[in-house]
Amino acid sequence: MNIKEIEIKKNISSYIDFNSYIGKEIELTGMIQNLRILSWGAFLILRLPNYIIQTVIDKNKIQYPLENLSVESTVKIKGIVQNATIKDNSINPRFCEILVTDLKLISSPSINPLPIDTTKKELNVSLDTKFDLRPLSLRHPKQRAIFKISSIIFNEFGNFLTQQGFTRICSPKIVFSGAEGGANIFNINYFEKKAFLAQSPQFYKQMMVGVFGRVFETAPVFRAEKHDSSRHLNEYISLDIEMALENGYEDLILVETLILNHILEKIKTDCQNEIELLGITLPEITKIYTVKFSDVKDIIYKKYNKDYREEKDLSPEEERLISDFFKKEYNTEFVFVTHYPTEKRPFYAMSNPENPEETLSFDLLFRGLEITTGGQRLHKYEDYINKMTKLGMNIESFKSYLQAFQYGMPPHGGFGLGLERITASICNLTNVKEASLFPRDINRLEP
RNA sequence: GAUCAUGUAGCGAAGUGGUUAUCGCGCCGGCCUGUCAAGCCGGAGAUCGCGGGUUCAAUCCCCGUCAUGAUCGCCA
Numbered sequence: 001m002n003i004k005e006i007e008i009k010k011n012i013s014s015y016i017d018f019n020s021y022i023g024k025e026i027e028l029t030g031m032i033q034n035l036r037i038l039s040w041g042a043f044l045i046l047r048l049p050n051y052i053i054q055t056v057i058d059k060n061k062i063q064y065p066l067e068n069l070s071v072e073s074t075v076k077i078k079g080i081v082q083n084a085t086i087k088d089n090s091i092n093p094r095f096c097e098i099l100v101t102d103l104k105l106i107s108s109p110s111i112n113p114l115p116i117d118t119t120k121k122e123l124n125v126s127l128d129t130k131f132d133l134r135p136l137s138l139r140h141p142k143q144r145a146i147f148k149i150s151s152i153i154f155n156e157f158g159n160f161l162t163q164q165g166f167t168r169i170c171s172p173k174i175v176f177s178g179a180e181g182g183a184n185i186f187n188i189n190y191f192e193k194k195a196f197l198a199q200s201p202q203f204y205k206q207m208m209v210g211v212f213g214r215v216f217e218t219a220p221v222f223r224a225e226k227h228d229s230s231r232h233l234n235e236y237i238s239l240d241i242e243m244a245l246e247n248g249y250e251d252l253i254l255v256e257t258l259i260l261n262h263i264l265e266k267i268k269t270d271c272q273n274e275i276e277l278l279g280i281t282l283p284e285i286t287k288i289y290t291v292k293f294s295d296v297k298d299i300i301y302k303k304y305n306k307d308y309r310e311e312k313d314l315s316p317e318e319e320r321l322i323s324d325f326f327k328k329e330y331n332t333e334f335v336f337v338t339h340y341p342t343e344k345r346p347f348y349a350m351s352n353p354e355n356p357e358e359t360l361s362f363d364l365l366f367r368g369l370e371i372t373t374g375g376q377r378l379h380k381y382e383d384y385i386n387k388m389t390k391l392g393m394n395i396e397s398f399k400s401y402l403q404a405f406q407y408g409m410p411p412h413g414g415f416g417l418g419l420e421r422i423t424a425s426i427c428n429l430t431n432v433k434e435a436s437l438f439p440r441d442i443n444r445l446e447p
Numbered sequence: 448g449a450u451c452a453u454g455u456a457g458c459g460a461a462g463u464g465g466u467u468a469u470c471g472c473g474c475c476g477g478c479c480u481g482u483c484a485a486g487c488c489g490g491a492g493a494u495c496g497c498g499g500g501u502u503c504a505a506u507c508c509c510c511g512u513c514a515u516g517a518u519c520g521c522c523a
Contacts, residue, residue, distance in 0.1 A: 036483075038477090041480085043482050071483095113473050116457095116472095117472055117497075120484050124458075126458090127516070132520090223465080223521090225522065226448075229518080229519080229522095230516090232521080313521090316518085363523090370522075371523065373522080418523035420522055425462065431516090431517095
């Protein structure tokens with residue numbers, strides 16, 4: 001018999017109030033972010049879960065062969081916290097440092113030299129190298145900062161909606177059919193049947209409106225589109241909501257604005273260090289601006305002399321131009337474009353009763369990039385049957401989804417927000433892949 | 448898939464139809480009482496993406512190919 005009783009520890013937090021430690025001893029285990037050896041000792045910058053802190057080794061105080069240490073080694077140190085003024089803005093906190101009294105080497109890299117240098121202010125490597133060496137490149141403070149901000153966006157999306165009475169759902173990612181059509185969906189083998197990777201939680205979140213009234217999901221979606229651009233991924237995190245509507249799609253625009261304001265507020269308070277390190281300016285949303293799709297076409301024709309009025313969608317250029325227009329004329333970086341043409345929206349989109357050519361839908365453009373698509377959905381079973389028949393769709397294959405509408409549904413709608421896109425825009429990244437830890441694109445499947 | 452560009456040491460770049468291909472970072476050795484993109488001195492490290500062609504001679508010019516990036520299509 002080998003039964004063991006293990007003590008239940010009350011506190012496993014990695015947050016440290018360094019202020020209260022000034023003059024006192026502390027024990028820390030972390031990885032060496034940077035190491036500067038001088039004649040009298042060394043500065044050893046230690047990477048911890050929530051901090052990057054400077055420690056000082058005085059040769060006279062501790063006997064340790066410094067040549068045994070290297071960047072990316074794991075060490076356990078004991079030392080006294082003392083006041084300091086540190087200029088390097090990748091270090092946090094900067095008001096103190098640790099005078100090391102004891103040091104133990106726990107683990108070292110098996111490769112020397114490391115393939116890239118993560119100790120400099122900028123990680124000066126190409127995108128391809130950055131992704132090939134992801135486990136290492138992510139250790140650079142600026143890379144870490146991007147994903148700290150991404151984590152706040154992800155968490156606060158859920159926190160805010162939970163506060164507002166939304167229920168978090170987890171819909172399956174192995175599905176029987178696609179929400180958005182056939183060509184751009186990944187096929188998988190599901191025992192003897194054919195299945196797909198979900199392109200969107202669309203059907204499930206709609207069904208769940210009949211259960212909870214307000215739901216959200218934060219999960220990956222998969223797109224088999226062979227796009228090759230700086231704003232596309234084949235797997236990305238979709239922040240989705242779906243809710244019963246009281247006043248139509250404007251309810252959704254309001255909810256999205258409130259979510260974004262909450263997230264931006266939280267980034268401002270929790271990520272001061274990351275904001276400074278990345279040198280970014282957070283946007284502000286003081287007013288909501290919406291503009292009809294057809295008016296966007298007219299503005300671009302009149303103000304920018306480009307005639308795209310026959311196109312039923314907005315090109316990336318138009319998205320940049322209209323964002324530019326709203327920035328100049330209305331001093332806003334967020335603009336909701338509404339009433340997209342019915343023929344460009346999926347079957348479940350509700351058309352405007354006053355003009356069936358356009359839908360009660362919207363995209364949110366932020367700094368020239370489309371970060372959201374949403375809108376009101378059909379909620380009557382008959383409307384689905386009529387619309388799907390009109391489009392020549394196989395109603396039988398959507399039977400399980402259509403149940404929800406047979407059993408009754410309120411007017412409802414929702415939207416999806418691309419996590420990597422909003423993160424990239426907030427962090428001023430030129431390629432969304434940089435906002436993905438391990439990006440999946442047309443050519444990349446690893447790491 | 449289309450158009451354009453790029454491919455030179457572990458990483459980032461410079462350069463040339465002709466002897467030993469240059470620089471920065473990293474690495475190794477030495478020095479330096481507080482650094483913070485540390486500094487100073489020395490050293491090692493490259494079949495110039497791959498295949499073919501032109502030429503006395505190609506890393507350089509031409510063709511093909513592969514890879515990467517940007518823009519576009521499509522979308523969040």
